[in-house]
Amino acid sequence: MPELPEVETVRRGIEPHVLGRKIVGVTVRDTRLRWPIPSNLAALLTGKKVTGTARRGKYLLLQLSGGDRLIIHLGMSGRLFVLKPGHALKKHDHVDIEFAGGVMLRYNDPRRFGAVLPWPASEATHVLIEGMGPEPFTEEFNGDYLFDLSRGRSAPVKNFIMDGSVVVGAGNIYAAESLFRSGIRPAKAAGKVTRAQYQVLAQHIREVLGEAIKQGGTTLKDFAGADGAPGYFQQKLFVYGREGEPCLVCKTPIKCAVIGQRSSFYCSVCQK
Structure with missing residues (x-):
C-alpha cells in the first residue's frame, strides 16, 4: 500500500503539471471505488483552478479556487499518471481530470480501494481526515x-x-x-x-x-x-x-x- 513517502512523491511529481491550471473536463468510468465517486464530480470540478497541492497522511489534496479541495487516496494499488488528453486507455483507468494546456491526470486502480472525492469549502474538515495525529515533520511531533x-x-x-x-x-x-x-x-x-x-x-x-x-x-x-x-x-x-x-x-x-x-x-x- 502506498504510504506517506510514496504519496508525497506523487504530490511532488504532479504539482508542476497541474498548479495554476483550470480543470476543463472530468471523465468518470467507474464510480465503484472504496468510497464511491459522487455522480456530480464533473460538475463540481469543471472550471475550478488548482491553486495548490498538499498531503495529509496518505491523502493527496488538490486545492482549488473558491476554497474547495479534491481528496485522492491511492488505496492499495492506485496510481496517478500525467498524460496528454486522448491517451490510450488501459484496464482500470477509472477517472480522467483534464486541464487547460493539454494536461491530464489519470487515476488507475485495479483493486478500487482508493478514493477521488470532493471536499467543499463549506466543510471545515472531512471524515477521512479528522482524527489524524500530527505529521512527522512538524514541531508537534517529538x-x-x-x-x-x-x-x-x-x-x-x-x-x-x-x-x-x-x-x-x-x-x-x-x-x-x-x-x-x-x-x-x-x-x-x-x-x-x-x-x-x-x-x-x-x-x-x-x-x-x-x-x-x-x-x-x-x-x-x-x-x-x-x-x-x-x-x-x-x-x-x-x-x-x-x-x-x-x-x-x-x-x-x-x-x-x-x-x-x-x-x-x-x-x-x-x-x-
Whole structure:
C-alpha cells in the first residue's frame, strides 16, 4: 500500500503539471471505488483552478479556487499518471481530470480501494481526515509527545507508532526501519519505552521518512510515481523483508514475528 513517502512523491511529481491550471473536463468510468465517486464530480470540478497541492497522511489534496479541495487516496494499488488528453486507455483507468494546456491526470486502480472525492469549502474538515495525529515533520511531533501519549499503554511500540491517531506516515516498512535504527524491539510495550528512547525514535521516524521521500518511495509491488518510475528506498532497508539474512550491522540473522497481524522484522542483538 502506498504510504506517506510514496504519496508525497506523487504530490511532488504532479504539482508542476497541474498548479495554476483550470480543470476543463472530468471523465468518470467507474464510480465503484472504496468510497464511491459522487455522480456530480464533473460538475463540481469543471472550471475550478488548482491553486495548490498538499498531503495529509496518505491523502493527496488538490486545492482549488473558491476554497474547495479534491481528496485522492491511492488505496492499495492506485496510481496517478500525467498524460496528454486522448491517451490510450488501459484496464482500470477509472477517472480522467483534464486541464487547460493539454494536461491530464489519470487515476488507475485495479483493486478500487482508493478514493477521488470532493471536499467543499463549506466543510471545515472531512471524515477521512479528522482524527489524524500530527505529521512527522512538524514541531508537534517529538519524543516528549510520544512519551506522554504512551504512558500506561501495553500494546507493542510498533503498533503504537503505526496508529494514525498517534502520528501519520509510520507504516509497516518505515516503523520497522525506524525501530531498528533506534535499537528498540517492535514487540516492546509502548509504555515501557523511555523518554530518551522516544526522543531517538521520533528523530529516526523523521529521518527514515525523509530518506524515503528523497529516494522516491519504496517499490515492493504496486507503487510507481506519477511518471511511472519506481521508488528506490528498498535498497536501503536494514530489516524489512530480510528474515534469515544477516543483519547489516552485527551479522545476526534477521528475525520476523507477527505483531498486530503484520510481519515485523528485527535484529535480536541490535534491538532490545
